[in-house]
Amino acid sequence: MLLSAKRTPLLRIWSSLASFGQRRLSSYRCLAGHPSRSSLHPPRCRTPITLPGSNPCRSVSVGASAARERSSKKTFVYLVAVAGAMVGASYAAVPLYRRFCQATGYGGTVQRRESVEEKIARHARDGTKPSRELIVQFNADVADGLQWKFVPTQREVRVKPGESALAFYTAENHSSAPITGVSTYNVTPMKAAVYFNKIQCFCFEEQTLLPGEQIDMPVFFYIDPEFETDPKMDGINNLILSYTFFRVKS
Numbered sequence: 001m002l003l004s005a006k007r008t009p010l011l012r013i014w015s016s017l018a019s020f021g022q023r024r025l026s027s028y029r030c031l032a033g034h035p036s037r038s039s040l041h042p043p044r045c046r047t048p049i050t051l052p053g054s055n056p057c058r059s060v061s062v063g064a065s066a067a068r069e070r071s072s073k074k075t076f077v078y079l080v081a082v083a084g085a086m087v088g089a090s091y092a093a094v095p096l097y098r099r100f101c102q103a104t105g106y107g108g109t110v111q112r113r114e115s116v117e118e119k120i121a122r123h124a125r126d127g128t129k130p131s132r133e134l135i136v137q138f139n140a141d142v143a144d145g146l147q148w149k150f151v152p153t154q155r156e157v158r159v160k161p162g163e164s165a166l167a168f169y170t171a172e173n174h175s176s177a178p179i180t181g182v183s184t185y186n187v188t189p190m191k192a193a194v195y196f197n198k199i200q201c202f203c204f205e206e207q208t209l210l211p212g213e214q215i216d217m218p219v220f221f222y223i224d225p226e227f228e229t230d231p232k233m234d235g236i237n238n239l240i241l242s243y244t245f246f247r248v249k250s
Contacts, residue, residue: 119162119197119224130161130228132237136221138167139242146247147175148209153216162225164199169217169243173209180208180248188240191232195224196239206248 136159138152153168173179185203187193200220209215219241227233 119222130163130225132228133158133160134223134227135238136165136167136223137238137240138169139240140169141242141244143244143246146181146245147179148173148181148245150243150245159223161195161223161227164220164222167219167221167241169202169219170214171207171209171217171245172214173211176211178208178210180206180250181245182206182248183243183245185241185243188242189236192227192236192239195227195230195233196241197222197224203243207245 135156137156138154140150140152142148142150149170149172151170153170157165157167159165171181182205183203185201187196198219198221200218202217202219207215207217221241
């Protein structure tokens, strides 16, 4: 009985030490990622362990920032490429637009047509003789405020389609000071004006006259031979060339 009583405390101590050692061993296995074989439930140590001073969101934020940076670079490269393409297209469009205007006359660009000299030479080579005779009358006007006398030297000339003619206008300054003027012109009927070609003219050129000065200004013109063959010109035998002088304000 005495031996049995002495053994009982020793057995209890031994049992306690064994139980404590088993629990420590299970804890070590749990930290190493290996659950205890005697455990029937998954160990709680599978929850991620955050070390002191570490940021669990750092890896995620760094990856997102890198992705945004790559996306921004791609967008920048795309915008630069688009801008370069637009600049190149604008430079290329300039000569193309100029050629388009020259070919169609769009935007007020003068088209390349047969010159008056070329038409006269071609008409002379053809040897065709027009039968119609046209009367070209001349008119002169002076705008208010211009103290000039401005008149045509001749009232009219007779010319046939395909022929050229020369006429004169006279301007005289009736004031006591130098005056500069500029003239505009028009041809009537309007539908016949396309066949009236001026070879030499004083229109749209500034003319300065001293007090009492008088000058003669020539007008050298040519009637297109196609005037005679155009059905729209039937019945038109008189043309009027009118000039109006305006004072140029200094």
